[in-house]
Amino acid sequence: MNDTKKYGFTTTILHSDRQKPIEHGSLHKPIHTSVAYGYKDARELAAVFQGRQPGYRYGRQGNPTVSALEDKITKMEQGLATICFSTGMAAIGALAHALLRSGDHVVSSAFLFGNTNSLWQTVSGQGIEVSFVDATDVANVEAALTPSTRIVFVETIANPRTQVADLKRIGQLCRDKGILFVVDNTMTSPYLFRPKMVGAGLVVNALTKSIAGHGNALGGSLTDTGLYDWSKFPNIFDTYKRYTQPQWGMAQIRAKALRDFGGSLGPEAAHHIAVGAETMALRLERECANAMALAWMLEADPRVAAVHYPGLPSHPQHAIASELFSAYGSLFSFELVDGIDCFDYLNRLRLGVPASNLGDTRTLVIPVAHTIFYEMGPERRASMGIAESLIRVSVGIEDTTDLVEDFRQALGAQ
Known part of the structure; x- marks a missing residue:
């Protein structure tokens, strides 16, 4: 070379x-x-x-x-x-x-x-x-x-x-x-x-x-x-x-x-x-595509209160992200509407693994306020825009249709 x-x-x-x-x-x-x-x-x-x-x-x-x-x-x-x-x-x-x-x-x-x-x-x-x-x-x-x-x-x-x-x-x-x-x-x-x-x-x-x-x-x-x-x-x-x-x-x-x-x-x-x-580019292309598909599906569902992903036009800094980044990343977070417990939701997932890490080949999920941000207390969490129902998702390389269906079914019956 x-x-x-x-x-x-x-x-x-x-x-x-x-x-x-x-x-x-x-x-x-x-x-x-x-x-x-x-x-x-x-x-x-x-x-x-x-x-x-x-x-x-x-x-x-x-x-x-x-x-x-x-x-x-x-x-x-x-x-x-x-x-x-x-x-x-x-x-x-x-x-x-x-x-x-x-x-x-x-x-x-x-x-x-x-x-x-x-x-x-x-x-x-x-x-x-x-x-x-x-x-x-x-x-x-x-x-x-x-x-x-x-x-x-x-x-x-x-x-x-x-x-x-x-x-x-x-x-x-x-x-x-x-x-x-x-x-x-x-x-x-x-x-x-x-x-x-x-x-x-x-x-x-x-x-x-x-x-x-x-x-x-x-x-x-x-x-x-x-x-x-x-x-x-x-x-x-x-x-x-x-x-x-x-x-x-x-x-x-x-x-x-x-x-x-x-x-x-x-x-x-x-x-x-x-x-x-060596495989970072290959993994990220799949992960970013999966993250976008999941974010679109969740944002369109009335059982989801908010989705936070720079790839969505609704994101406050979507224009900045579009100007600077070649894709929008493999991480997003979302909030459930009142009446859907975030723990029950996570327990209904079959593919998303409750775990604290990012950038894995597997999709990992975690209830943010109750785990990695618990120590800072509710006041500091609120100042950072972290709702009590916020779920963080690190999207993996699974087949897109499998992930979308899994996150949809975990929302429960209409």
Whole structure:
């Protein structure tokens, strides 16, 4: 495969490993389980530790199997470099641990995955101010900025209510202000959207979800798109300024979040994720088509009070989603009318599996207010638009007619 030629998304992922020599001609990068790396010349070891020579120091900071996955993610996002972590939450936590200091300020979308919301709440108790805003309108983000704002953080499509951030205008605002724009791309994936196109400096992916796609490995990543000027970020330690300026951010994140904090991805999980990623485009095309069919059917049924899916013209940010995304994702949520118990509905499903995950090949369903958002309480849920009957659906690759019939029959008799 000619590395200088531009190939399509799936072709690039399939042949990514072969861009570098692979042991014994293997088609996949092998699983390297060693945590230590020996050198024949002690001076080489010192050069690697000092960053003067490429190589591996210790498994917590890097691994050949993980590096091969990082290369794949970088190609997916058309970025400069990627660091992989043990989970998606570890990747988001790395932002706070490696880049923020007491007195800093973060502006975050108020429409967040429950654990991300919890993490920012924890961070706000450690001397870092966090402002939650409705990021569907850039004006709300701009109004929240202060001289100490270091990061603006949004999800592309919010989990679970599917609000879509005003991504292009927020990106322009951050460019104008010299602020690091961080976009969580998990709900869209690099196949449906590249946050680099709206000016994101760092991109988060929970690799567990659509990229791995089979519910058999945890992982997360941060990708530097190469767009952010790290000389504008005041929290870079002098130690990491010995690298070229575009490398400052990732050098500090790798040291502080992997070497010091230890949120490292293991080689076995990295291998599962890399293999799963090969079929991401094929899976997402089916999942997005299934999600659209289910959303249309449910919205037309009088027993359903509301359906939240960016692919529907009724969605408040349908126009933004249509402009930015190549499809509308595999996640949606819906509310039942009064008189239909959400637990009874879920128990009548034959194919939808009650479980907490996203991006699986199987369709997964969960009663949001009673599970993943229960801890935040009714007041915070209401502020996020989460009804007590809200059901989140992560749509799988089952046959479309089977899924539509299953979700229809579970509504019960007319």
